[in-house]
Amino acid sequence: MSKVCQITGKRTRVGNNVSHANNKTKRKFYPNLQKKKFFLESEGVWVELKVSTKAMRTINKKGLDATLVQAARKGTLSL
Structure with missing residues (x-):
């Protein structure tokens, strides 16, 4: 990977x-x-991501759902 x-x-x-x-x-x-x-509350599942430590801080601040939506809009999300 x-x-x-x-x-x-x-x-x-x-x-x-x-x-x-x-x-x-x-x-x-x-x-x-x-x-x-990370636990995705909207789906009720655990998601394993390869993230930078800066992204972890962003997820802690904004929440996983909002961060995933923003990453998908930006085009960097690859699942």
């Missing part, structure tokens, strides 16, 4: 390691993804 957040759409970014001598080598910045089970 790819390293993409199902809610926010965060994915792996590419950048450089820069040494003291200013040598640059390619590296990857991975998002902080976690597999987490």
Whole structure:
């Protein structure tokens, strides 16, 4: 499975390691993804999502239903 957040759409970014001598080598910045089970109250089922920690904070703040609707509207939701 790819390293993409199902809610926010965060994915792996590419950048450089820069040494003291200013040598640059390619590296990857991975998002902080976690597999987490959430209870979807409207359906009465548990849903397992691969989400970033920022998305977890958003779900805690807005609720799972509202966050899923917003992610579907944005086009980042992949179930």
